[in-house]
Amino acid sequence: MAQAQRQPKFRRAPPEVRREALIDATLVCLRTHGHAGLSARRIGSLAGVSPGLITHHFPSLSALVAAAYESLAMSLLHSIEQHAREAKTTARERLRRFFRASFAPRLLEPGLFNAWLVFWSMMAHDARVRAVHNRTYVAYRAVLESMLGDLSGCGGIPPFKLRPAAIALAALLDGLWIEASMNARTFKPAEAVALCEDWINALSEGAFPSLLRSRSRSGGSRRFTRVSVRRG
Amino acid sequence: MAQAQRQPKFRRAPPEVRREALIDATLVCLRTHGHAGLSARRIGSLAGVSPGLITHHFPSLSALVAAAYESLAMSLLHSIEQHAREAKTTARERLRRFFRASFAPRLLEPGLFNAWLVFWSMMAHDARVRAVHNRTYVAYRAVLESMLGDLSGCGGIPPFKLRPAAIALAALLDGLWIEASMNARTFKPAEAVALCEDWINALSEGAFPSLLRSRSRSGGSRRFTRVSVRRG
DNA sequence: CCCACTGTTGAACGACTGTACAGCAGTATT
DNA sequence: AATACTGCTGTACAGTCGTTCAACAGTGGG
Structure with a gap:
């Protein structure tokens, strides 16, 4: 049973892919937790990533949120x-x-x-x-x-x-x-x-x-034209 | 010069007065600092009062905000x-x-x-x-x-x-x-x-x-009456 | 003048925050 | 198989937070 298949502790990803994953995780976090979701640790864990990675790929947490x-x-x-x-x-x-x-x-x-x-x-x-x-x-x-x-x-x-x-x-x-x-x-x-x-x-x-463009400034009590509303 | 007039460290106030003062301080705090103003310490200091007083007069900080x-x-x-x-x-x-x-x-x-x-x-x-x-x-x-x-x-x-x-x-x-x-x-x-x-x-x-209440569901291309807009 | 009452303080608690950075460990190349 | 590269981890730091509560000190009545 106990296969004990050793999984790698993390997988590398090209920056662009990681950035997008972080953005997605940010959106999920903010949607589900509102302001409480605005946390590097929470977003990181949801993206399956350590909190330090955020400031590695973005200048700051708020930059990530702006991107999201x-x-x-x-x-x-x-x-x-x-x-x-x-x-x-x-x-x-x-x-x-x-x-x-x-x-x-x-x-x-x-x-x-x-x-x-x-x-x-x-x-x-x-x-x-x-x-x-x-x-x-x-x-x-x-x-x-x-x-x-x-x-x-x-x-x-x-x-x-x-x-x-x-x-x-x-x-x-x-x-x-x-x-x-x-x-x-x-x-x-x-x-x-x-x-x-x-x-x-x-x-x-x-x-x-x-x-109304140009036309009388009289207040519009008289409409410009009478139009058929349906099938305009 | 140095009169050294000893001021009392605090002044008691009837609960109603204190409650209102805290509400006012909360509003000022939220207006000037936004979310960062949502802090018992900040609100308290702005009201000239210790942070513990908030939970003494309100069930919680969020109850104070609700009142505000x-x-x-x-x-x-x-x-x-x-x-x-x-x-x-x-x-x-x-x-x-x-x-x-x-x-x-x-x-x-x-x-x-x-x-x-x-x-x-x-x-x-x-x-x-x-x-x-x-x-x-x-x-x-x-x-x-x-x-x-x-x-x-x-x-x-x-x-x-x-x-x-x-x-x-x-x-x-x-x-x-x-x-x-x-x-x-x-x-x-x-x-x-x-x-x-x-x-x-x-x-x-x-x-x-x-x-439009009741009346023809024809789409309203024909207005109910023609009215003078000014001095209605 | 003193006492009882009670509004108030302020430290303590446990938990949280963003960011920095030294070093670990996947990965591709040699 | 060894190596260099670098994406990534995880801890440390210096703060922040709301809430609690024992003790303090204004204040009015006696």
Whole structure:
């Protein structure tokens, strides 16, 4: 029985592979333990590696966390975006798919929010994390701007300012995602999707005066055009 | 010169006073140091008190933080609400004042957001903090629902579902507040206010189909009534 | 003036933290 | 099979943390 097959105490790995493994372990740790997961020893043990290896492959623990932040944020964004662009349909339908993906169970897992809180908390003290936030938030908004631009290209929709529109939509999405993550009982994911679709609908109708490009500053009581909402 | 007036090493205070002083010190600590401020020694020294006193007046450090959370959240809400209700004007004007107060410099101080992150982080592990969040969020939404109800009472505005409307508006406000707190350069406070006012405008025009009470599910391309936006 | 009451102190405890670095041990090459 | 290279370990360091509790010392009543 007792084979006593002597296993090597560790296996070497090329730096790139090890870096990625550490990033993955960091994400798992932050998702499952929140702030308590932010520990070189915990992350190391989860990656099957000694704590000293972290500062060997990264300048510091917070640099590893920053790398994990960038990895997760970009991965999620691409995943949602691909899910949205998958179908060749109208801009409005792609937005709808984007919203649905944003409130899918995968995105509402409480652990994800806990990890996000750790990233946000570190922004105040760590320049690297702050830089990652700025990069990823700009990328996020760029995706929204692109989809809103497509929407704007369709006929019958009054021209609107893309940048502030994307900012508002991002805020609405974030606010809903945060509350849904903190308390799943407040509203159902489908309600969040409907509220975002409503926002797009109002935008299409020119019901957001401050977003209307040029045109009368009269407050928008008179809409730019009357449009058919369905099949925009 | 050297008067050598012997000061007493400490002064007794009634529990209620001491509790409040500790709460205040906690808030200052969390605002200025974020997560690093969450320390019995730091809070105690800021309150001019030994660390042991915290667990003497509170069941635990996290109970003190929960109390501080409730104190801050309710204080801010009442402050904003009073500022909004100060003037006897239309519902729309009160909402406008509410938005302006929400993005006043006092609310956008970065320290405030850092404190909030600490509270949110503790929700996952601490039932007390979670309970405070639920209470204060419900109170927040109740204020919004009340103002939206007043708005709905005005003539010429299609009836809408109060609760989901308040949820959406809260999400928009939170999302804008968070991004403004993290990166003050993304947009100006006035833009955030304008985006919230736009949302109210769209609501007043019935441009949010899923929020319309009963009525045709046709998508809302035809508004309930045409209303004058200014001086609603 | 002294006493009893009790708010308060501050040291002690055990456990935790990120980082540094001397040396061990896989691995590929010779 | 020996060697050089280097990824990796694991301990040491100097801190940090929340909580406990015996003892101290303000304070008001007698």
